[in-house]
Amino acid sequence: MASGQTSSVEVTRALLDRTAAVDEQVHAYLHVDGEGALAAAADIDARRKAGEQLGALAGVPIAIKDLMATKGLPTTAGSKMLEGWIPPYDATVVANIRRAGLPLLGKVNMDEFAMGSSTEHSAFGPTHNPWDLDRIPGGSGGGSSAALASFQAPLATGTDTGGSIRQPAAVTGTVGTKPTYGGVSRYGLVALASSLDQAGPCARTVLDTALLHEVMAGHDPMDSTSIDAPVPPVVEAARRGDVKGLKIGIVKELTGDGYQPGVLARFNESIELLVEAGAEVVDVSCPNFEYALATYYLILPSEASSNLARFDAMRYGLRVAPEGIASPSAEQVMAASRDAGFGDEVKRRIILGTYALSSGYYDAYYGSAQKVRRLIAQDFDAAFTQADVLLSPTAPTTAFRLGDKLDDPMAMYLNDIATIPANLAGVPGMSLPSGLADEDGLPAGVQILAPAMADDRLYTVGAALERALTDRWGGPLLAQAPELTAKGA
Template identity: 80%
Template sequence: MTDLTRLTAADLAEALTSGEVSAREATQAHLTRIAEVDPAIHAYLHVAADSALATADEVDAARAKGETLHQLAGVPIAVKDVMTTTGMPTTCGSKMLQGWIPPYDATVVRQIKAAGMPILGKTNMDEFAMGSSTEHSAYGATRNPWDLNRIPGGSGGGSSAVVASYQAPLATGTDTGGSIRQPAAVTGSVGVKPTYGGVSRYGLVALASSLDQAGPCARTVLDTALLHEVMGGHDPMDSTSIDAPVPSVVEAARRADVSGMKIGIVRELTGEGFQPGVQARFDEAVALLTEAGAEVVEVSCPNFQYALAAYYLILPSEASSNLAKFDAMRYGMRVVPEGDPSAEQVMAATRDAGFGDEVKRRIILGTYALSSGYYDAYYGSAQKVRRLISDDFAAAFARADVLVCPTAPTTAFAFGDKLDDPMAMYLNDIATIPANLAGVPGMSLPSGLADEDGLPAGLQILAPAMADERLYSVGAALEARLLDQWGGPLLDRAPALTKGA
C-alpha cells in the first residue's frame, strides 16, 4: 500500500471516498508517523490518539451505510493549541494554562468535527502566539524538519512542522502578524491568512483582537483551499465575522489560471534587506507568472515602512488588555505566596510565574502605550498609520489584481540567533504585518531553495479583502509551474527525517 502519510489531503480524500483505504487506516498511519518522528521535532503538545481513531471509526461506519459525507471526512488534521477543544488541553504554549481543558469547542474546531475529520492533536506554538520562532513556547521549541538546528517559524511553528514532516496532511493556524505565512515560508509548506472576519475567531484565545485571524496550513495550494472552505463562513458568535459566503477558493485552486491578471510587485518589500537567495527565488517565480500569461507591474506602498512600528504598538496594547483575564481568580494557574496574601499579591505572583519573558515584554509595552498621557501619542498614532497602510493597499489594488513579495526576509535561522534581540526577531514579520493591519488576505507558498543554505524560501501573494480566491488562482498556477521545474514537490528534497527514509 502507498504510504498514506505522503498523500495530499485531496488524494487521501479520493482514496477514502472510493473505499481504497479506511479512515482508521489513514488516521493510524499518521499516528504511527507521529510516534516515529515527533520525538525529534516536538511539533505536538498533545496527541489525541483515542479520540482521533474513534472519529475515524465513526466515519468508516457512516460510509459503510452509504451516508453522504463531507469530502474531507476521514482526513486527519492537527489543531494549533490556541483553539479551544473539548476533551483535550488548550495551553497556548504557556504555563498559565497548563492542563486546562476547555468546556467548549472553537467554531473552527466544531466545523472540523462536523466534517468528520479526525483531530490528531494540538500543535506547539510561541506562548500566546507571541513570537516568530516557536522558541517562546513554555514546553520547548519545535524544530524545523529541514534542519533540526533551525526554527520552524512562529508563532505557528508546530502546525507548519507537522505538515512539512508528514505528521498530518492538514493543520490549522492563526495569523496575527504572519504566524501562518512565515512558518510556511521557512518549512516549504503553504499557509493562508484569510480576509479578516472570513473565519470565525470564536474560541481562539485572543492575542490582538483586531489582528488575529485563523487560517489553513497544508502542503499544496488545493489542500489549503479545501481546508479554508471547511473553516470559513459566517458565525453569529463572532461579532467581527463577515456575513457573506466563503469565497470560491477550491474552484479557483482547481482552475489555476493567471492569464490576463495584473501582478503587482511591492517596491518596498523587495531588494535591500532580503537574503539574496530568497530574492533570487522570488524573481524567478515572478518570471514564471509572466510566462503563464500574467502582466507584472511595480507598485509603491510608501507607508509600509511604518507598519512594523505601528504593529508593535497596536498588538501589545490589545494583548495587555486581552491577557488581563489571566489573573489566577477564575481558571488556569494559581500561585499563592506564603503568609496571608491579598488577591493582588496572588495575581502578581501567578502572572510572574505563568508568563514567559516575551509575553511580559509585550504586556509592559502595551500597558505603557495605553497609559494616561501616552494613549494618543502611541496607540492613537499607530491607528492613524494603520489607516494610511489600508489606503496604500487600496491604491495598489487599483493597479493590480494581486500583490507579491517574498514572505520573509530570510530562510530559517538557527536556534538562539535572535532570541536575545527582540527587534531582530520582530523584523521577520516585516513583509507579513501590513496584511494584518489592513485585514486583507495573504498566502505563502514555496518559491524554491535559497542558494546560501539550501533551505526553503517563500513567496507571498496578497489580495483585496474578500477576494481570497485570487490567492488560490495565482498560487495554484505558480505551484504547477514550480513543480514542473523542480520535478516534484519541494519537500522531496528535504532531509531523510522528513521523507521517512
C-alpha cells in the same frame, strides 16, 4: 478513501505511528489524542460504507494549533498559565472541522499566546524545523508547519496576527493562508490582539489548503467581527489556477535591502513563471509600509495587555501563592501567578502595551499607530487599483538557527516585516514555497496578497505558480518528508 483504496482508520493509524517515531526529534505536538482520532476515523469509515455522501476532506486527519478551544482536550496556548486547562466547548473553527468529519490528531506547539516568530517562546520547549533540526520552524505556528513538513499530519490549523501562518509556511516549504479578517470565526480562540488575529488553513499543497479553508470559513453569529457573506470560491479557484490577463503588482517596499539573496532569487523566478503563464507584472509602491512594523508593535502589545489582563489567578488559569507571605492579598497572588505563568516575551509585550495605553501616552502611541494603520490600508486600496494581486517574498530570510535571535527581540520582530501589513489592513494573504535558497538549501516562500473578500485570487495565483514550480522542479518540494537531521554550522 472514497475509492476504497484505504480507510480513514488506516491513514490515521499511520500518522500516529509516524508521530510516535519522529516527534521526539521535531516536538510538533503538545498533546496527541490517538484514541479520539481513531474513533472519529472509524465513524467516518462506517458512514462512508453506509453510502453517506461526505465532504472532500471527510476522514482526513488534522492537527490543531493549541490556542483553539477543543472540548475534552487540553488547550494551553503554549503557556504555563493555561497548563492543564480542558475547555468545555469547541471553538467554532474546531466545531466546523469535526462536523466535516476530520479526525483530530492532537494539539500542536506554538509561541506562548502566539507571541513570537520562532516557536522558541513556547513554555513547553521549542519545535524544530524538519529541514534542519537546528533551525526554527517559524512562529507562532511552528508546530503546525513542522507537523506538515515532517509528514505527521496532512492538514493543520493556524492563526495569523502578524504572519504566524505565512512565515512558518515559508521556512518549512508548506502552504498557509491568512483569510480576510472576519472570514473565519475567532470564537473560541485564545485572543492575542483582537483586531489582528485571524485563523486560517495550513497544508502541503494549494488545493489542500483551499479545501480546508472552505471547511473552516463562514459566518458565525458568536463572533461580532464575522463577515455575513458567502465564502469566496477558493476551491474552484485552486482547481482552475489560470492567471492569463491578471495583473500582478510587485511591492517596491517589500524587496531589496535586508532580504537574503537566495530568497530574492527564488522570488524573481516565481515572477518569471507567472509571466510565462500569461500574467502581467507591474511595479507598485506602498510608501506607508515603511511604518508597518512600528505600528504593529504598538497596536499588538496594547491589545495583548488588555486581553491577557483576564489571567488574574482569580477566575481561571495558574494560581501561585507568593513565598514568605502568610496571608497574601489578591494583588500579591496575582503578581506571583503572572510572574510564574508568563514567559519573558509575553511579559515584554504586556509592559509595552500597558505603557502605550497609559494616561498621557495613549494619543501619542496607540492613537497615532491607528492613524498610520489607516494610511497602510489606503496604500493597499491604491495598489489594488493597479493590480489584481500583490506579490513579495514572505520572509526576508530562510529559517535561522535556534537561539540566534532569542536575545534580540528587534531582530526577531523583523521576520514579519513583509507579512504584517496584511494584518493591519485586514486583507488576505498566502505563502507557498518558491524553492530552496542557494546559500543553505532551505525553503523560501513567496507571498500573495489580495483585496478583502477576494481570497479566491490567492488560490488562483497560488495554484498557477505551484503548478509551474512543480513542473520546473520535477515534482513537489515536499514529495516526501525531509531527512530529520541537525545539519550543524
